[in-house]
Amino acid sequence: MKISYNWLKEYISIDVSPEEAAETLTATGLEVEGMERQAEKFDNIVIGKVLTCEKHPNADKLSVCTVTDGEREYPVICGAPNVAAGQVVFFARPGAVIPDGGFKIERRKIRGIVSEGMICSYKELGINDDHSGIAVLEDDVPVGSSAAEYLGQTDTVLEIGITPNRMDALSHVGVARDLAAVYRTSLTIPDISGVPDTLATEAQVVIEDPDLCPRYCAGIIKGITVKQSPEWLQRRLLAAGMRPLNNIVDITNFVMLEIGQPMHAFDLAEIHGREIHVRRAGTEQKFITLDEKERVIRAETLLICDAERPLAIAGVMGGENSEISDSTTAILLESAYFNPSSIRRTSKYLGLSTESSYRFERGADPNMVDWALKRAVGMILELAGGEYLGMIDEYPVEITPWDIDLRLWRVERILGIAIAEDEIRGILERLGIMVDNDGGILKCTIPTFKADVTREIDVIEEIARIHGYDNIPAKEGGEARYTGFFDETAFQNKLRRFLTGAGFDETIAVSLVTKKHATMFSDNAVRLLNPVNAERPYLRPTLAISMLETIATNVHNGISGLRIFEIGHVFDHSQDKERGTFVRGYLEFERLGIAMYGEVASRTWYAKERAHDFFDIKGTLTTLLKFLHLDNVARIHYCKGDPLTDYRFSVEIKDKTAGYIAQFGKTVLESFDLDQPVYYLELDMSVLEGAVEAGARSYIPVSKYPAVLRDVAFIFNEDQLAGEVVEAIYQMNEPLIRNIRVLDVFQHQTLGKGKKSIAFSLVLQADDHTLNDDEITRVMERVISNVTGSFSAAIRG
């Protein structure tokens, strides 16, 4: 919201600079986000005098002039038809920036002749649309004086960010009130006693829906002249960011900006039956608003109608049919109070937010409605002439100030400091809150413009913000009560440390994904009702989408290999609509995704380059499981017939499905524009964390006796899985076998067709003695007979 500092000072007498006032306002909660000094635009634009003026030798329409700014004479080429010697003009010197268009003045040649400045029109100065020629001023304007001064462009405009609780500050008076409270002074409100309390009989007002319109005031004025507003009024509106239109509309806007009450003027001649009905639309219908747009009105929308038809969308925008025009001579002036929620719903539905709806939906002051009307009437009589025929004030649902008890000790209880009662009373009274002490309790009567102050805590906030947050100290040396400790991100961080230590980079990608990818991975993916980006309307059902996208980005950026992980949430609709992880009907899980592609390592002097393969992702899984001490309770199962992957293995931990490892298939890769293999692992964080043994692990004594290493190789059929053999050996439950490693796997013609050799290395050890040969031989013979017996295998000599 734009606040003119000159305007503000009409209501409050303070002697501070705009900068200081801005700081004060920010400190009371009206944040000044920007300041614009109007005069800045007119730097180097001064009053000048044309000394000489001759035709340009090389151009018919140009004149060559000499202009003085009182200090120096400048050669100036001017294109205006009305330029002549002796004129007093607006002169832009080198360095000036022309307000309309931002053109910078510097020395240049025009058709061979040097020009060092510019004589300006009103349009070029951004004052009005007059571009018929240069502006010619009165002869007695002092040459060399500031153009800004002459034009009255000396205001400072404060741009204030208004939070939704400050409906009281949506006007110049409202903003002045906060300043008055801080500077301990009072407000000067314009006197409206000159406008009589006449009851108008020319028209009727019927409020058919008092819930949505508790109060409606209408004033009738006849015999007005619609014309341009005087300059001072236009200047006020322009400073506040509104465009002047004509005196009637400008006055309604002026009053709104002054006191916060939105108003509307109807052409009385267009009000059929001279009746105003405030009612809901009743049926869906079309209506043309005064911005010439046809809008569809819902049945529940509150309208201002005459005897036959709608005239305005209540509180939002008037209609084209009853708009003030140059030929209007009689008006009905509306000043009303509408239900905030209703206006907000209408404004939202229409996608139409106006200065009026903005104020009504936050809450205007129902008891300022008649004041505003009279204020506008007084100004109209003064600026547009006419005869005031009185007003109608329908107020079926009266809204009165309310009382709040403020217990003085509560102030200290919340703020942590004691503020003297006198100080508190002063603050509240200057804010318009009446105070009465009733034995330690302040009875506060809240004016209706402070609709947000409804509880004791709200009164305390009013006190705190005017007292100043900076005057409430930070507590020194307070002792906090022990509250115990928990960390729900501890497991995340444990994995994060492990994975970064193991050479993985962490990524955080956008959770919103395309329809193509969401539905590729899930039949139950969750869609947004109102996606900002139509291309990404789904919540990711798996981290795989994010990670594949990240890989695609990096491939595109020329990164030759990547090992990444993300810890994030994934979403799905739950099959059972009545159940969900957090919100009924929805599943949300925290997952760990790990992906790798391309080079593991580039070629160096000590090693060849190597690309990632399945055993990198499998090894990552098994190492991770070892890190979590879950390696003995995890199983990997091959999943048949998964269309998205070349192969996929589910990971089970303690008999719960924890996730999977996979190599994505061609369809998936192509949909991400990838042409090289991506190896992927996704694990559920809560399954993983749930499986980890809580508490401290107990020490198990390690064997003091040496371990013995024995190698043994077998010849198998070529489709034999090594893992089955390892598992079979473990299944023997031979306590001396402590570890089995697969040493090598190879095929060779000497082994026979369709055969391969797998060699194992076994670690044998006992806890209570050194193994002797007999024991070792016995174990190895058992192993050999077990393997050759269970599989189609022969020992390789």
Added chain:
Amino acid sequence: MLEEISKTKLEIEAAAANISSREDLQAFRVTYLARKGKIASLFARLRDVPPEQKRSVGQELNALRSFAEELFKEREKHFEESRKEKKGFLDYTLPGREFPLGHTHIVSRTIADIQSIFVRMGFSIATGPELESDYYNFETLNFPADHPARDMQDTFFIEKDVVLRTHTSPVQIRLMESRKPPIRAIMPGRCYRNEVISARSHVQFHQIEGLCVDTRVTFTDLKSTLVAFAREFYGETTAYRFRPSYFPFTEPSAEMDISCFLCHGDGCRVCKFTGWLEVLGCGMVDPNVFKAVGYDPEELTGYAFGMGIERTAMLRHNIPDIRLIFENDARMLRQLG
């Protein structure tokens, strides 16, 4: 048999002494130590030895094998060393064998940095879901339906009463519902806003929320906690100010500004020439929030605060565009992690 063993031992000793090349070394291994070598064949004959001698012969054979192995290793070592000495040159400028290096994402790192400060001040850490009901995201946080306060946060809807959380504040509610006061916790997490993606705003971002509830918590505690945080996180000499603001779930509400650490208050583009940077929102927990979770606002008071992680990280690390943060270009990940 025993005789043969001691003979072989002498032979081995002599053969080892005669090793003068790597070829000799290989030959030694094949002759004595290989699977079909002399020692192995002696072992093979063990089964013919009368049972009462088996034990002593076995021991001798084991000793013989160890003897041969040791000699082999010793000679092998000798050759390795002599090779190095002969080369006599170590190009230490060749790059070493590095292990792969991983990096935490800048968002995680910023969260961790902030967390560690609050953890030392006695705050626990809680988390919650990103897909939320209207009840947790708005209603219990004192956002009435049809109230302009709801415009402060452009919301992604899944259905009428289900949203993507617009802030981490719902975790406050879940926390208060599940635990008894006193509570002191911070709550990091991902949030969503239905905004057009640009250099300054994105559809997702992260927040850290803080909540402290006890019987004697006041605005002065709020200030001391946040001032301590700002001094530690942004630097000892950081100036600060609190100014009134509005959040539906706190009353009174405040914004905390710190002196711009880029221009030190002189005014620059980042602080929009004000000298101040808005770093967090805070306030005293609104009594309606306490009522929504069944706490007695007469007995308990509390403060809450929240700050945006991406904004913090962008300021701290001079990141010009929020989109870079979620693009995950490996070169950026490795720079900042």
